[in-house]
Amino acid sequence: MIQDSVNKEFVVLHTGFAFHHADWNFSNVCSPFTRLHYVKSGNARLIHGDKIYEMKPGYLYLTPAYVTHGYACDGILELYYIHLYEQPGERQRLFDRYRFPVEVKAQPYDMQIIRRLVTINPGREILQYDPRLQDKSSLTSKNISRFQQHPEASEMENSGILRQLLSRFLLEAQPLHQQIDxxxxxxxxxxxxxxxxxxxxxxxxxxxxxxxxxxxxxxxxxxxxxxxxxxxxxxxxxxxxxxxxxxxxxxxxxxxxxxxxxxxxxxxxxxxxxxxxxxxxxxxxxxxxxxxxxx
CATH class of the missing domain: 1.10.10.60 (Homeodomain-like)
Structure with missing residues (x-):
């Protein structure tokens, strides 16, 4: 069946566009899903432990699940966001196998494919302003349920877009366990x-x-x-x-x-x-x- 042929390794929980004006300031954010951001314009800071990344237009930013982080924004910021989770499977999770970079330069067409992802996933915008509450929203579980009924063609397109975006980071990722026994x-x-x-x-x-x-x-x-x-x-x-x-x-x-x-x-x-x-x-x-x- 066609349904069985679609790889559903990654699921889109939320995706959309956000406009901030010095109101994206949160610490100790930790979620059971992965966050991916594309900055369209403006600036902000992404804080991972003792490292601070200056978020710049034209770059992609990745925060894996269960990583404690924070955000700081004192001006205007426009960005696209994607929240996704990796479904259990026969192999270890991708994020258990590699250490990913936090920041990579986006390809010229990445904003277009992200816009496409938002278009084919209507109603998956986040409703909670505070990112510490986004993983606890009832919308998240509804999106999981909606995913089960999502047209297979759309899920295949979702998978293709997510794989393209994650591949930008995978190019620079390092195996977590070099030459493991x-x-x-x-x-x-x-x-x-x-x-x-x-x-x-x-x-x-x-x-x-x-x-x-x-x-x-x-x-x-x-x-x-x-x-x-x-x-x-x-x-x-x-x-x-x-x-x-x-x-x-x-x-x-x-x-x-x-x-x-x-x-x-x-x-x-x-x-x-x-x-x-x-x-x-x-x-x-x-x-x-x-x-x-x-x-």
Missing amino acids: NRIETVLQYIHNHSNETIAIDTLAESCHLSKDHFIRLFKNELHTTPARYIIRKKIESAQLRLLINQEPIATTAYQLGFENISYFNRLFKKETGISPGTYKNQMKNSGRRTKFNP
Whole structure:
């Protein structure tokens, strides 16, 4: 079927055009989706950790999911925005495999294809002015639902445009794990494919034909974190995305990700995100009721 032939790796959550006049000033923004901006005119600053990027006309800017960042604007700024998320699949997420540059110069026709993306995705403009609330808006889950019913031709065009834009960054991206041990690469793939299950460190070690202690040392040497810490981080990231997309009960989210103890899941979620899953869910519900003008 044609439907099966369309690659739906990336989904457009929001896209549109924004005009700011010294009113795009936010810190500690962190979302479970990726943000891509194209500056048409004006200037602003994009803050990633201790690095500040001066946003300039004719450039593209990329902020992957779960990256804490901020914005500062003290004048006029016109830009196009695209919020997207990478669907789970058989392979690791693209953003788990590469370290992408934040800023690249756009191709001469990039603004035209971005305009086209906005045109074929009507009604996906953001309604929340504060970017910290955009990932919690009920519009986001509606857009996910709308995506399921989007014409296949439009989804194919969406995919083509997103791939073109992301390829600008991929040209300068660096693999996150240079010459990673094949055994650990296989383990990462296993974790990715089984995030909805309880993953035992003993099982991972056995798959590498290593003792548990040897496996943990090898994993930490390759990824600079322990396997247990890595698994927890990936599960909580999946939980954030599930709560964003499905707006399902917290218990359902926990069970679907292999947690049998809800209290334990709640503690881990708060440790990773700074807020409890209940607070996160309430923020989604409450912010969805707010009416704010499009930026």
